[in-house]
Amino acid sequence: MKTSLKASVALVALAAPAFAQDIAQADNEWFTAGSEAVMARAEAEVNTAQAQNIILFVADGNGxxxxxxxxxxAGQQEGGLGDDYVLSYEAFPNAALVKTYSVNGQTPDSAPTAGAMNTGIKQRNTVINLPSEIAVDDCAAGLETNLTLLSEIVGDMGKEVGIISTARLTHATPAAVYSRTANRNWEGNADLPEGCEQRDIAAQLGDALESGLVDLALGGGGRYFFPEDVTGDEGYAGRRTDGRNIVEEVTGMGGQFAWNAETLEGLTPSLENGPILGLFEDSHMEYEADRTDEPSLAEMTAFAIDTLSQNEEGFYLEIEAGRVDHANHAGNLARVVTDGVAFAEAVQTALDMVDTSNTLIIVTADHEHSIAFNGYCGRGSNILGLCMDTNDAGIETNGEPMLAADGKPYTVAGYLNGAGSILAPVEEGGEFVGSRPELTEEEATDLDYLQQALIPNSSESHSGEDVAAFAIGPWSHLVNGVMEQNELFHVMNYALNAE
Structure with missing residues (x-):
């Protein structure tokens, strides 16, 4: 059932400024575009049907x-100025700002943020899907407590569950779909403290694939699924010290396994005989800019939807672009945005394959980074390059670099901390001093360039700023305003159970 939002009084009120009197700028392209956009919103209808499918897209670190x-x-790659470009999910009818702080962190990591979206409660930094009173590393308490996961709710409804990540499948964001742990770093059994009886995260995924909690999992992290005396298909050694071969367990129960783009393409998109596991790297998958024999995020998305949608009851699919986060940590904006575009393409792939009348899609991030933008750049300044001056007689930048007080140019974007810091130690353990180097457009736009940063850090940090959430489909209008991150779980749960 769809409930119309159109109200004659509201329409009259909206139309009055445009038509009650002559407006000199009424023929201006910005004016007409703005008017059309508002009228489209006024005429929009909300979908209050029960959601058959849920797709949660998370671009890690994409504040x-x-x-x-x-x-x-993305816009500049297509020949435009970039500012007016619309990414696939930015066209969704509903959006909100999301507060990402954790129970004990003004700035969170991905464990409590992903956990909040999969359980409906805020959690403690480093801990995944345990109550907030459980301390980090409290193995015993972690064994005694648990939270109900969205995947379990969905499974009880007879739906399929899938996970995709360009990071390790045992990393915090994908792990929040199926695991509970007092430390997100316990990805393999060798990472567990001595005497801790909690199951490592990879083992929990193996259990979830066997029990049917998870039906499909595609991503990186193969090291944690093979024993140390076994070499994976790509030539890397396993790291399990308990002898467990989770890949053999999956294929032994009739499931399918892929380790590169070709073998994924060769799989049958069916869960009839067992679950599907894809492990495309020893650790994280390659950045999109460096990808060779690995499936793209869009290709994994298409395969997953093909597979999971065969269940008439529906599915829950979480899709993570994990390496947006890693490139931010490196201070390497070129790889950040390249993976960001790949993420937007994956969202478009999903939009092309599903019916949003019965599929709720939420696109969001778990947290932001300490990225910052300089001014006053003219339009068309390369987002990866130097901040160019505005053109007083035109639209596009005049092509002259803006200069700081030190007489040197600076980039459009930088970081407050990170490996690209302009400060360096005089000697080992000495005081940090420094000055900004000269910089050319060619140097700044190189794929491997690290953006200038202020505070020296080997790895740039997250920040506590809000992230956005974009939504389309049943009950997507509940994604609005300024929300707590855990409320996204409740939107999904409500849409699944609406009558």
Whole structure:
């Protein structure tokens, strides 16, 4: 059932400023575009049907600032100025700002943020899907407590569950779909403290594939699924010290396994005989800019939807672009935005394959990074390059670099901390001093360039800023305003159970 939002009084009120009197700028393209956009919103209908399918897209570390950089990059790659470009999910009818703090962190990591979206409660940094009173590393308490996961709710409804990540499948965001742990770093059994009886995260995924809690899992992290005396198909050694071969367990129960793009393409998109596991790297999958024999995020998305949609009851699919986060940590904006574009393409793939009348799609991030933007750049300044001056007589930048007080140019984007810091130690353990180097457009736009940063850190940090959430489909209008991150779980749960 769809409930119309159209109200004659509201329409009259909206129309009055445009038509009650002559407006000099009424023929201006910005004016007409703005008017049409508002009228489209006024005429929109909300979908209050029960959701058959849920797709949660998470671009790890893709806060409002990072998303802005990706938008400009995508638009400039297509020959535009970038500012007015619309990423696939930015056209969704509903959006909100999401507060990402954790129970004990003004700035969160991906464990409590992903956990909040999969359980409906905020959690403690480093801990996945345990109550907030459980301390980090409290193995015993972690064994005694648990939270109900969205995947379990969906499974009880007879639906399929899938996970995709360009990071390790045992990393925090994908792990939040199926695991509970007092430390997100306990990815393999060798990572567990001595005497801890908690199951490592990879073992929990193996259990979930065997029990049917998870039906499909595609991503990286093969090292944690093979024993140390076994070499994976790509030539890497396993790291399990308990002898468990989770890949053999999956194939032994009739399931299918893929380790590169070709073998994924050769799989049958069916769960009839067992689950599907794809492990495409020893650790994280390659950045999109470096990808060779690995499936793209869009290709994995298409395969997963093909497979999971065969269940008439529906599915829950979480899709993570995990390496947006890693490139931010490296201070390497070129790879951030390249993976960001790949993420937007995956969202478009899903939109092309599903019916949003019965599928709720939420696109969001778990947290932001310490990315920052300089001014006053003219339109068309390369988001990866130097901040160029505005053109007083035109639209596009005049092509002259803006200069700081030190007489040197600077980039459009930078970081507050990270490996690209302009400060360096005089000697080992000495005081940090430094000055900004000269910089050319060619140097700044190189794929491997690290953006200038202020505070020296080997790895740039997350920040506590809000992220955006975009939504389309049943009950997507509940994604609005300024929300707590755990409320996204409740939107999905409500849509699944609406009558």
């Amino acid at each position: 409002v600032g990072t998303n802005y950089a990706t938008r400009l990059f």
